[in-house]
Amino acid sequence: MSEKLKITESSCQDDFDQNSLTADEALERILAAISPLEETETVPIRRGLDRILAEDVYSRINVPNCINSAMDGYAVRGEDIPSDGIRQLLVIGTVFAGSPLTESIGPGACARIMTGGVLPAGTDTVVIQEHVERRDDHILIDNRTHKGDNVREAGEDVRMGEQILSRGARLTPAAIGLMASLGTAEVLVTRRPKVAFFSTGDELRSIGEELHDGQVYDSNRYTLYGMLQRLGIETIDMGVVRDDRAEVEQAFQDAAASADVVITSGGVSVGEADYVKETLAQLGTIDFWKIAIKPGRPLAFGMINNSYFFGLPGNPVSVMVTFYQFVQPALYRLMGSNFIEPVSTHAICLSRLGKRPGRVEYQRGIMSRDENGRLVVRKTGAQGSGILSSMSQANCFIILPMENTGGEAGMEVEIQPFHGLI
Ligand code: AMP
Numbered sequence: 525m526s527e528k529l530k531i532t533e534s535s536c537q538d539d540f541d542q543n544s545l546t547a548d549e550a551l552e553r554i555l556a557a558i559s560p561l562e563e564t565e566t567v568p569i570r571r572g573l574d575r576i577l578a579e580d581v582y583s584r585i586n587v588p589n590c591i592n593s594a595m596d597g598y599a600v601r602g603e604d605i606p607s608d609g610i611r612q613l614l615v616i617g618t619v620f621a622g623s624p625l626t627e628s629i630g631p632g633a634c635a636r637i638m639t640g641g642v643l644p645a646g647t648d649t650v651v652i653q654e655h656v657e658r659r660d661d662h663i664l665i666d667n668r669t670h671k672g673d674n675v676r677e678a679g680e681d682v683r684m685g686e687q688i689l690s691r692g693a694r695l696t697p698a699a700i701g702l703m704a705s706l707g708t709a710e711v712l713v714t715r716r717p718k719v720a721f722f723s724t725g726d727e728l729r730s731i732g733e734e735l736h737d738g739q740v741y742d743s744n745r746y747t748l749y750g751m752l753q754r755l756g757i758e759t760i761d762m763g764v765v766r767d768d769r770a771e772v773e774q775a776f777q778d779a780a781a782s783a784d785v786v787i788t789s790g791g792v793s794v795g796e797a798d799y800v801k802e803t804l805a806q807l808g809t810i811d812f813w814k815i816a817i818k819p820g821r822p823l824a825f826g827m828i829n830n831s832y833f834f835g836l837p838g839n840p841v842s843v844m845v846t847f848y849q850f851v852q853p854a855l856y857r858l859m860g861s862n863f864i865e866p867v868s869t870h871a872i873c874l875s876r877l878g879k880r881p882g883r884v885e886y887q888r889g890i891m892s893r894d895e896n897g898r899l900v901v902r903k904t905g906a907q908g909s910g911i912l913s914s915m916s917q918a919n920c921f922i923i924l925p926m927e928n929t930g931g932e933a934g935m936e937v938e939i940q941p942f943h944g945l946i
């Protein structure tokens with residue numbers, strides 16, 4: 525764990541702060557502090573979806589297990605294909621997918637074959653039906669087809685004994701499909717981490733409660749729930765905790781007793797009721813960091829008993845940005861996954877962007893293709909860290925580096941799409 529950083533009275537308005545950590549430094553410290561869970565469980569492959577593999581997976585069979593036809597046509601012997609002119613072959617049977625022919629095919633003979641049908645012994649090539657003239661029990665073929673055409677070799681997809689998935693991989697739809705194609709019913713995955721979370725703040729109300737002036741509905745527990753569910757995490761929602769010493773202390777104790785990771789939102793910025801920090805100081809080893817990103821500067825990280833603790837800022841957009849930047853990679857590491865940094869790309873920005881140097885900014889953008897097919901992005905209106913609608917309209921972050929000072933429309937920017945295919 526890092527040394528404690530002195531908390532100064534600078535506000536979120538001055539962007540450069542020499543006590544700040546960069547996002548990379550903060551992430552490095554977090555990842556260094558986290559040990560992957562050791563417990564594993566065996567689950568049916570469908571239940572393995574989105575879980576992290578705890579073993580290397582090898583194929584017990586060839587896929588496909590026999591040479592078979594890639595097209596509808598006729599299975600022939602390569603030697604029977606004429607080098608020029610026309611050749612007549614006798615059709616001695618039909619092969620459907622799943623019902624192979626028992627006879628083997630001798631010189632001058634062939635078999636009608638459907639896609640997926642196993643090539644009969646003696647044949648090695650399929651002449652597609654469009655290249656054949658059928659005459660009663662014979663066909664006429666020419667030299668358009670070459671030996672070996674239109675077949676799928678045994679083991680072409682996966683060879684027997686080949687490693688097909690690695691420990692630490694996240695199981696995608698393709699991965700569980702691949703395991704099914706090998707006849708594998710179950711898979712060893714790491715245990716799902718338990719994450720307990722609660723919100724802090726006297727102004728917060730839960731859905732169903734009446735809202736008085738100055739009060740806000742708690743949205744952070746919902747965005748956190750959503751982001752955690754997507755990772756296949758077991759969530760424990762502990763509700764809203766008032767800014768009250770005893771209540772806060774009890775909540776931290778309960779959360780740490782029941783979860784591998786505790787996440788709170790609110791109460792970590794300068795000027796917050798001090799007992800959140802006081803309580804944490806008593807209960808665990810927690811560092812309060814200022815991170816040179818916007819939104820999401822304050823972050824607390826450490827341990828309460830044996831649980832990892834993340835104290836996220838209260839503002840709804842800050843919660844999401846700090847979750848994606850710090851908590852998600854940490855949870856992947858906890859689950860034994862090799863974290864792969866989300867893909868980013870570049871786009872032409874159609875909006876003017878305001879920015880001061882000193883922090884990396886995650887502005888919210890809507891990316892699309894313009895009429896010339898170029899990837900373009902515009903920002904979603906106001907960018908305040910409390911404006912959750914900006915996240916909901918957005919489909920990407922516009923990431924502006926530390927020293928960037930914004931600029932007029934037309935500049936190239938880095939964007940990080942919210943969704944990939946898998
Ligand atoms: P704090 O970090 O506690 O000072 O909170 C910063 C801002 O975020 C304040 O305007 C809070 O009202 C707001 N906020 C804190 N927690 C939540 C929450 N759970 N849901 C919605 N807004 C919140």
Ligand code: MG
Nearest residue numbers: 724725790791
């Ligand atoms: Mg608060």
